[in-house]
Amino acid sequence: MPEVQMTEAEFEVYLAKARELSLFFREIGPKYDVDNTFAYPSIKAFKDSGLGALPVPKEFGGPGGSILHTSKIISELSKGDSAITLAYNMHFIMVGITMGLMSETQNKYWLGRVADGEIMFGPFSEQRAGFSGLADMKAVPQSEGGWRLYGKKTWGTLCEAADIITTNATITDADGNLPEDFQERVNAESFFIADFNVDEDGQGDGIRIEKTWDALGMHSTGTHVIHFDGLFVPEDGFICEWRSGAFGVLEWASLMFASIYLGMQYRVLEESRAVLSKKTLGATFGAIVAQDTKVATVGHIIDGIGDMASRVELSRRVLYQTCQDLIDGKDDEWPLELRFPYIGLAKTFIAENVMNMTRHAMSMVGGSSFRRGTIFERLYRDSAASMFQPLNSDQSRTYIGEVLLAPEQLND
Numbered sequence: 001m002p003e004v005q006m007t008e009a010e011f012e013v014y015l016a017k018a019r020e021l022s023l024f025f026r027e028i029g030p031k032y033d034v035d036n037t038f039a040y041p042s043i044k045a046f047k048d049s050g051l052g053a054l055p056v057p058k059e060f061g062g063p064g065g066s067i068l069h070t071s072k073i074i075s076e077l078s079k080g081d082s083a084i085t086l087a088y089n090m091h092f093i094m095v096g097i098t099m100g101l102m103s104e105t106q107n108k109y110w111l112g113r114v115a116d117g118e119i120m121f122g123p124f125s126e127q128r129a130g131f132s133g134l135a136d137m138k139a140v141p142q143s144e145g146g147w148r149l150y151g152k153k154t155w156g157t158l159c160e161a162a163d164i165i166t167t168n169a170t171i172t173d174a175d176g177n178l179p180e181d182f183q184e185r186v187n188a189e190s191f192f193i194a195d196f197n198v199d200e201d202g203q204g205d206g207i208r209i210e211k212t213w214d215a216l217g218m219h220s221t222g223t224h225v226i227h228f229d230g231l232f233v234p235e236d237g238f239i240c241e242w243r244s245g246a247f248g249v250l251e252w253a254s255l256m257f258a259s260i261y262l263g264m265q266y267r268v269l270e271e272s273r274a275v276l277s278k279k280t281l282g283a284t285f286g287a288i289v290a291q292d293t294k295v296a297t298v299g300h301i302i303d304g305i306g307d308m309a310s311r312v313e314l315s316r317r318v319l320y321q322t323c324q325d326l327i328d329g330k331d332d333e334w335p336l337e338l339r340f341p342y343i344g345l346a347k348t349f350i351a352e353n354v355m356n357m358t359r360h361a362m363s364m365v366g367g368s369s370f371r372r373g374t375i376f377e378r379l380y381r382d383s384a385a386s387m388f389q390p391l392n393s394d395q396s397r398t399y400i401g402e403v404l405l406a407p408e409q410l411n412d
């Protein structure tokens with residue numbers, strides 16, 4: 001982890017900006033959920049806020065916010081609107097990942113652009129096998145140097161706002177053949193960065209956006225398909241080998257996703273308290289037979305809100321402590337093979353809790369929460385996305401179990 005360069009006083013200024021932007025996201029969010037499109041007015045607002053530069057180190061023109069600072073900003077924005085924030089989360093993830101892997105010269109150039117307000121995105125997942133599938137996308141070497149990229153990425157969150165693209169592709173021979181040997185193929189999978197120039201219809205030189213995003217939730221992320229039809233990447237757009245590089249810095253993915261869903265937890269608790277502290281059922285006949293039943297006095301509602309608040313507090317502690325452990329270098333004490341899945345536990349823990357909370361909120365608020373347009377049905381749909389972002393709970397447990405069951409580990 002880079003050293004923390006930002007003081008808490010400096011951070012307060014960014015937090016105040018995040019609170020303001022969060023209110024704007026909260027205001028426009030419902031419209032773009034209904035319209036099922038990217039939240040276009042968020043682009044100028046995000047750029048104007050200057051928040052995108054937060055993790056950029058001071059030597060490259062940013063304020064040098066830490067992973068914990070970035071996490072807090074993302075949760076604050078997500079409390080306003082998780083779908084809009086999930087889009088910009090891809091920017092923070094890719095800034096965090098690239099800055100740990102790029103050369104000094106690349107950092108100066110690309111992070112300098114981020115410090116000036118430009119936005120990055122990162123389409124990696126492909127249709128055959130999401131994030132963990134080795135890239136079928138090809139990087140074909142060119143005789144004049146550099147590569148041309150061919151293939152398609154099916155999850156291009158934030159593409160409608162981005163200026164810079166980061167992606168992975170497998171370097172082929174000059175005729176475009178992928179390595180046949182598995183290990184060679186792993187080694188040839190590479191991490192690239194390039195300009196992302198498309199017109200208002202999403203058409204660029206060797207690259208285009210196909211607007212396909214239509215999902216259960218997270219409507220305004222604009223997670224469209226990106227087609228690479230020979231995008232040219234010059235030699236200095238090569239960052240490193242993808243798998244060996246990324247596994248050392250993937251905390252920027254899992255902990256920033258965790259921050260999204262922690263922000264969503266804050267919102268679920270806020271909205272549930274707002275409704276349940278006031279709701280009166282009047283005369284009831286059922287579990288409670290009474291002249292006038294206020295739901296805030298019903299046992300399972302009191303217990304339910306207490307349960308939600310406990311989950312929020314535990315999730316916050318797990319996330320903040322995991323970020324702090326990384327800052328303090330405590331991850332060095334974990335077995336190397338378990339570093340990534342152990343860091344990822346913060347994400348899987350928060351994901352499971354947020355899905356529990358959105359379901360529980362609906363059952364406590366009652367049937368009105370099921371009607372289209374209520375915040376509760378929205379949160380329920382959006383929270384389901386937390387199942388998929390890497391590592392998911394199943395894969396994390398498999399990963400950990402495999403390592404712990406390997407006979408050679410038993411002596412450790």
Ligand SMILES: Cc1cc2nc3c(=O)[nH]c(=O)nc-3n(C[C@H](O)[C@H](O)[C@H](O)COP(=O)(O)OP(=O)(O)OC[C@H]3O[C@@H](n4cnc5c(N)ncnc54)[C@H](O)[C@@H]3O)c2cc1C
Pocket residue numbers: 090122123124125128129130131132133155156157158218221223385388389390392394395398
């Ligand atoms: C709202 C949203 C936005 C997203 N934005 C982006 C983005 O901007 N960029 C991006 O790159 N991706 C993005 N994704 C994609 C996402 O992170 C996953 O890569 C995608 O959902 C597909 O991967 P998967 O593992 O879910 O599915 P699959 O890879 O199809 O997996 C199918 C099943 O196999 C299991 N599995 C997969 N691989 C392994 C393995 N190696 N070992 C054991 N089990 C395995 C899975 O757990 C699952 O049960 C986004 C997803 C969502 C929901």
